Amino acid sequence: MYLSRFYLPLMKETPADAQIISHQLMLRAGMIRQGAAGIYSWLPLGYRVLKKIEQIVREEQDRAGAVEMLMPTIQSAELWRESGRYEAYGKEMLRITDRHDREMLYGPTNEELVTEIFRAGTRSYKDLPKMLYHIQWKFRDEIRPRFGVMRGREFLMKDTYSFDLTEEAARKSYYKMFVAYLRTFNRLGLKSVPMKADTGPIGGDLSHEFIVLAETGESQVYCHRELIDMAVPGSDVDFDGDLEPFVRERTSLYAATDEMYDEKEFEKVPEDDRITARGIEVGHIFFFGTKYSAPMNCVVSGHDGRNVPVQMGSYGIGVSRLMGALIEAYHDEDGCRWPVPVAPFHVGLINLKPGDEESDRLCREFYAKLQGAGIEVLYDDTPARPGEKFARMDLIGLPYQMVVGPRGLATGHVEVKERHSGERIELTPDEALDHVTGKIISALVPA
Amino acid sequence: MYLSRFYLPLMKETPADAQIISHQLMLRAGMIRQGAAGIYSWLPLGYRVLKKIEQIVREEQDRAGAVEMLMPTIQSAELWRESGRYEAYGKEMLRITDRHDREMLYGPTNEELVTEIFRAGTRSYKDLPKMLYHIQWKFRDEIRPRFGVMRGREFLMKDTYSFDLTEEAARKSYYKMFVAYLRTFNRLGLKSVPMKADTGPIGGDLSHEFIVLAETGESQVYCHRELIDMAVPGSDVDFDGDLEPFVRERTSLYAATDEMYDEKEFEKVPEDDRITARGIEVGHIFFFGTKYSAPMNCVVSGHDGRNVPVQMGSYGIGVSRLMGALIEAYHDEDGCRWPVPVAPFHVGLINLKPGDEESDRLCREFYAKLQGAGIEVLYDDTPARPGEKFARMDLIGLPYQMVVGPRGLATGHVEVKERHSGERIELTPDEALDHVTGKIISALVPA
Numbered sequence: 001m002y003l004s005r006f007y008l009p010l011m012k013e014t015p016a017d018a019q020i021i022s023h024q025l026m027l028r029a030g031m032i033r034q035g036a037a038g039i040y041s042w043l044p045l046g047y048r049v050l051k052k053i054e055q056i057v058r059e060e061q062d063r064a065g066a067v068e069m070l071m072p073t074i075q076s077a078e079l080w081r082e083s084g085r086y087e088a089y090g091k092e093m094l095r096i097t098d099r100h101d102r103e104m105l106y107g108p109t110n111e112e113l114v115t116e117i118f119r120a121g122t123r124s125y126k127d128l129p130k131m132l133y134h135i136q137w138k139f140r141d142e143i144r145p146r147f148g149v150m151r152g153r154e155f156l157m158k159d160t161y162s163f164d165l166t167e168e169a170a171r172k173s174y175y176k177m178f179v180a181y182l183r184t185f186n187r188l189g190l191k192s193v194p195m196k197a198d199t200g201p202i203g204g205d206l207s208h209e210f211i212v213l214a215e216t217g218e219s220q221v222y223c224h225r226e227l228i229d230m231a232v233p234g235s236d237v238d239f240d241g242d243l244e245p246f247v248r249e250r251t252s253l254y255a256a257t258d259e260m261y262d263e264k265e266f267e268k269v270p271e272d273d274r275i276t277a278r279g280i281e282v283g284h285i286f287f288f289g290t291k292y293s294a295p296m297n298c299v300v301s302g303h304d305g306r307n308v309p310v311q312m313g314s315y316g317i318g319v320s321r322l323m324g325a326l327i328e329a330y331h332d333e334d335g336c337r338w339p340v341p342v343a344p345f346h347v348g349l350i351n352l353k354p355g356d357e358e359s360d361r362l363c364r365e366f367y368a369k370l371q372g373a374g375i376e377v378l379y380d381d382t383p384a385r386p387g388e389k390f391a392r393m394d395l396i397g398l399p400y401q402m403v404v405g406p407r408g409l410a411t412g413h414v415e416v417k418e419r420h421s422g423e424r425i426e427l428t429p430d431e432a433l434d435h436v437t438g439k440i441i442s443a444l445v446p447a
Numbered sequence: 448m449y450l451s452r453f454y455l456p457l458m459k460e461t462p463a464d465a466q467i468i469s470h471q472l473m474l475r476a477g478m479i480r481q482g483a484a485g486i487y488s489w490l491p492l493g494y495r496v497l498k499k500i501e502q503i504v505r506e507e508q509d510r511a512g513a514v515e516m517l518m519p520t521i522q523s524a525e526l527w528r529e530s531g532r533y534e535a536y537g538k539e540m541l542r543i544t545d546r547h548d549r550e551m552l553y554g555p556t557n558e559e560l561v562t563e564i565f566r567a568g569t570r571s572y573k574d575l576p577k578m579l580y581h582i583q584w585k586f587r588d589e590i591r592p593r594f595g596v597m598r599g600r601e602f603l604m605k606d607t608y609s610f611d612l613t614e615e616a617a618r619k620s621y622y623k624m625f626v627a628y629l630r631t632f633n634r635l636g637l638k639s640v641p642m643k644a645d646t647g648p649i650g651g652d653l654s655h656e657f658i659v660l661a662e663t664g665e666s667q668v669y670c671h672r673e674l675i676d677m678a679v680p681g682s683d684v685d686f687d688g689d690l691e692p693f694v695r696e697r698t699s700l701y702a703a704t705d706e707m708y709d710e711k712e713f714e715k716v717p718e719d720d721r722i723t724a725r726g727i728e729v730g731h732i733f734f735f736g737t738k739y740s741a742p743m744n745c746v747v748s749g750h751d752g753r754n755v756p757v758q759m760g761s762y763g764i765g766v767s768r769l770m771g772a773l774i775e776a777y778h779d780e781d782g783c784r785w786p787v788p789v790a791p792f793h794v795g796l797i798n799l800k801p802g803d804e805e806s807d808r809l810c811r812e813f814y815a816k817l818q819g820a821g822i823e824v825l826y827d828d829t830p831a832r833p834g835e836k837f838a839r840m841d842l843i844g845l846p847y848q849m850v851v852g853p854r855g856l857a858t859g860h861v862e863v864k865e866r867h868s869g870e871r872i873e874l875t876p877d878e879a880l881d882h883v884t885g886k887i888i889s890a891l892v893p894a
Contacts, residue, residue, distance in 0.1 A: 069488065076483040116482075
């Protein structure tokens with residue numbers, strides 16, 4: 001992409017209500033723009049990151065055997081009366097009356113709708129197990145939206161629903177999502193720790209929040225040090241095999257958010273291994289049995305021919321929120337520092353002197369060769385001053401910068417900067433191309 | 448995808464309110480399910496087609512130089528007061544009041560929001576021209592939603608907005624979209640005819656609807672025969688070059704919907720070349736100058752340093768509606784007949800006798816080899832009877848079927864059926880694989 005053709009409206013002054021660094025950087029780097037409180041437009045740079053996060057989430061859902069679909073944003077109030085949640089949900093639900101005075105709502109979540117779909121299309125235990133998911137915009141009318149996309153009102157969520165005949169089978173579906181979540185956050189470059197979550201009146205041990213540690217996190221968290229750097233299952237993991245060992249390994253050590261914190265239990269962890277930190281919730285998985293299937297009559301005929309309500313679970317990932325979490329984890333005083341798999345472009349190619357014949361020629365050659373190798377390049381072909389170009393490229397935080405100008409070319413060199421380490425090296429054009437291509441291609445292979 | 452793991456709830460009885468064939472087939476083939484009047488869930492099979500249509504639309508927008516972003520579904524009423532459309536829009540606009548009693552709405556279109564974004568981020572004529580687009584769900588509260596996804600309330604639309612300094616420059620942006628639309632519909636397998644549309648009080652000749660001919664179309668259309676089969680510009684078309692000849696070629700022959708029909712003009716077309724038919728509107732492009740930029744003060748400084756409102760156009764494609772149009776164009780009495788580029792899967796692999804060792808082995812081999820070649824396979828590994836399997840595969844309409852069973856294997860053969868022609872041939876397994884792979888790969892290369 002040529003920067004002169006792209007749309008990248010940087011912001012010089014950050015609005016005072018942007019309190020955390022991810023919110024500030026997303027505004028300054030022209031990634032989002034607020035339309036109304038807690039409602040954002042995703043400008044081209046930000047949208048590219050959002051799509052990459054979404055695609056990694058999708059690939060890991062597919063790998064785990066979940067099937068993608070899409071439910072609409074607007075739902076009928078009737079369904080929510082069947083489950084009893086229409087009145088219970090309160091003011092966070094955006095309620096709407098259509099032109100025929102029918103009560104509708106903007107879906108804050110989809111348990112009711114997916115249960116209705118499943119009950120209409122499924123008759124027998126032979127059709128189970130199934131996992132369905134979608135990645136769709138949700139709306140929760142937060143009383144005080146804040147922290148940019150971290151606590152917005154209109155937000156993108158991946159939600160999966162599992163359908164099983166027995167609780168034992170449902171446990172297997174739960175484990176699949178548990179492992180898929182570890183893989184997803186790891187591929188995004190985030191260290192996530194599953195923490196036992198409150199199951200409310202349903203009880204049981206099948207509810208976990210996935211927490212990313214970050215200073216600006218909204219929750220206080222307590223966990224065993226070993227959980228932070230534990231290796232995640234590889235891409236060869238067999239989702240039809242026994243996943244319990246992976247789950248057990250992750251759940252046998254202490255980990256809890258303040259909501260579930262038990263001081264006495266935490267003190268059993270050796271003192272040197274106790275981690276107390278702030279965390280951001282990026283995923284939540286939950287087995288809830290027949291909570292919706294029973295009142296909504298979502299049944300299948302069992303082995304004995306009698307109808308039984310299906311056992312269900314739901315599994316959410318905050319896709320738009322993850323973008324904020326990524327910036328919280330990857331930034332410095334100059335701006336974003338994107339990991340390669342989610343970077344809006346992989347390389348920022350800076351032409352210090354557009355119009356200089358040799359600089360133009362080499363930049364065009366780099367651009368063509370990198371794009372040909374599947375590497376995404378943002379080519380700064382604008383007439384801005386070098387200082388402005390450097391600051392802009394640092395701010396938007398592409399993993400590698402290649403700097404081409406007459407002074408370097410006079411000695412046959414270009415400069416390559418790695419944004420994360422800040423390291424700069426002078427290389428010949430061929431070396432620079434090989435170096436950057438090799439680094440990026442290897443970072444794009446999923447673990 | 449193994450059918451036993453997929454979610455494909457076929458419907459035996461079509462609801463009486465499904466009047467047109469695309470609506471009936473989408474329900475019967477388990478592609479969509481109605482949530483409320485004019486609001487649909489996209490079940491896995493239908494969602495796969497929708498994503499493919501969306502991706503082709505996206506690729507052609509990118510090729511033409513438009514930059515993708517995403518605006519939210521919920522907008523503030525304030526903006527629409529600035530343009531004067533808030534009161535004017537009437538009951539088709541879904542109006543919403545949030546918990547703080549602020550007036551909001553579910554965007555039926557995005558001229559206001561994109562104008563606000565552009566005015567905030569753009570200062571100078573040097574930043575022009577620009578084209579921004581997004582593919583987002585819209586809501587129009589139709590009084591009588593009908594024809595399934597053809598006239599739904601919640602629908603997926605691609606809308607592009609162009610920003611230029613002068614009307615002459617805007618004309619070039621308009622031509623880019625004109626050519627991009629011809630390419631888009633052609634790649635989808637649809638024959639589209641651009642027809643002059645009403646520009647209302649703005650006037651001028653820069654508004655066209657793109658119409659696909661279909662018996663069930665909502666509009667009566669009149670056009671010159673040559674327009675139907677006119678070749679479209681290839682993938683090597685230079686969007687920075689002069690596109691006017693392509694546009695002129697398409698607009699010099701008579702074409703009009705009933706709204707713009709002029710009997711005397713149509714009679715100047717030689718009688719044998721006069722086509723009178725029904726059509727479905729799938730795209731609409733429109734230059735509207737300063738209609739929004741002037742009242743909303745979206746200005747740039749011009750060459751002389753004085754501020755001028757930008758010249759704008761908008762360009763829509765009904766992405767979800769296209770799915771209905773495709774089925775109207777491609778079906779027979781047994782079901783859908785998807786063109787390869789938008790087919791939910793390319794091959795339906797039918798195992799006539801799961802459990803038969805040799806059938807299972809060959810099916811698994813076919814599956815692995817086809818997937819390895821980038822071909823999408825739906826593998827019917829279920830215990831259903833052969834007749835049910837054939838009928839189901841015909842109904843969902845994948846372009847090729849490969850049928851494997853003990854009887855054929857006894858003589859070393861499998862059957863390949865081309866869904867579109869209905870032609871069946873017996874081939875050895877290796878021949879079958881080569882035949883199907885070759886056909887699909889060549890159909891996937893964009894023209």
